[in-house]
Amino acid sequence: MAAGACVLAAMVAVAISPLRTFDLLVPKDGGGVKVASDIPYGAEPRQKLDIYAPRQRAANARLPVILFFYGGSWASGTRKGYAFVGRALAAQGFLVVIPDYRIGPANLYPDFVKDGASVVRWIAAHGREYGGAPSYIVLSGHSAGAYIAAMLAVDDRWLGKDRQAVKGLVGIAGPYDFAPFDVPASKAAFGTWPRPADTQPVSWAGAGDPPALLLVGGSDGTVRARNSEALAARLRAGGVTVRIKRYPAIGHIGMVMAMARPFRYRARIVDDTATFARQVTAVD
Numbered sequence: 001m002a003a004g005a006c007v008l009a010a011m012v013a014v015a016i017s018p019l020r021t022f023d024l025l026v027p028k029d030g031g032g033v034k035v036a037s038d039i040p041y042g043a044e045p046r047q048k049l050d051i052y053a054p055r056q057r058a059a060n061a062r063l064p065v066i067l068f069f070y071g072g073s074w075a076s077g078t079r080k081g082y083a084f085v086g087r088a089l090a091a092q093g094f095l096v097v098i099p100d101y102r103i104g105p106a107n108l109y110p111d112f113v114k115d116g117a118s119v120v121r122w123i124a125a126h127g128r129e130y131g132g133a134p135s136y137i138v139l140s141g142h143s144a145g146a147y148i149a150a151m152l153a154v155d156d157r158w159l160g161k162d163r164q165a166v167k168g169l170v171g172i173a174g175p176y177d178f179a180p181f182d183v184p185a186s187k188a189a190f191g192t193w194p195r196p197a198d199t200q201p202v203s204w205a206g207a208g209d210p211p212a213l214l215l216v217g218g219s220d221g222t223v224r225a226r227n228s229e230a231l232a233a234r235l236r237a238g239g240v241t242v243r244i245k246r247y248p249a250i251g252h253i254g255m256v257m258a259m260a261r262p263f264r265y266r267a268r269i270v271d272d273t274a275t276f277a278r279q280v281t282a283v284d
Contacts, residue, residue, distance in 0.1 A: 116149070211242065
């Protein structure tokens with residue numbers, strides 16, 4: 001099977017199965033709370049974000065920020081289905097930002113990456129208003145969201161000097177090396193771009209990039225582990241610290257579902273993300 005098919009063959013199925021109902025039903029972490037909703041970071045209808053914070057924190061504390069992008073084949077999804085992620089990570093001691101971003105078919109690459117960059121700049125300008133430390137950001141995401149996070153982390157076309165605030169990358173079941181675009185999801189989002197290599201995180205990764213934690217499902221048939229392996233190899237060649245962690249017998253959607261309280265026995269994704277984020281955002 002061609003590389004693109006190996007990576008994204010099932011992402012269309014993912015796109016038509018939003019997690020909003022799941023989010024409404026699962027119990028959530030009491031230690032995290034939503035502190036802001038529907039905050040605009042741009043003028044477009046989907047350019048809005050929600051913010052989560054620890055329920056209890058010191059009055060003058062400045063919290064490291066985790067910016068989480070959800071997946072959905074760059075064609076679907078809503079931040080309103082991911083309160084379980086926001087509250088889980090906030091309960092670990094972080095300010096958590098979960099944005100919507102422009103999606104297909106109306107918006108194609110690089111619109112969703114540009115939106116991610118706009119969120120980082122919004123955090124730089126407004127993060128302190130919510131108790132955040134905007135110079136200590138960890139980019140994270142699942143599936144297509146992990147792609148957005150990775151592009152912002154390794155490709156300085158999007159953030160320029162603002163990339164200095166990015167202290168780490170957590171990619172959960174992410175596609176980082178999936179050209180050529182030979183399945184509907186990748187064709188739709190990237191097929192009109194004249195230089196496919198430009199769109200791939202592996203093309204940009206190298207020296208000077210932030211450390212990375214790449215999380216892989218052992219039974220993920222949607223986004224193959226070779227994506228994380230390829231990105232890790234490029235980062236390591238540039239002297240960047242990177243770790244791949246594999247969780248056995250867990251599939252693509254199972255990776256993000258394991259961040260919900262009832263399913264954490266399947267994979268320690270919340271704990272592993274929080275441990276990594278604390279390490280890379282520690283004040284010198």
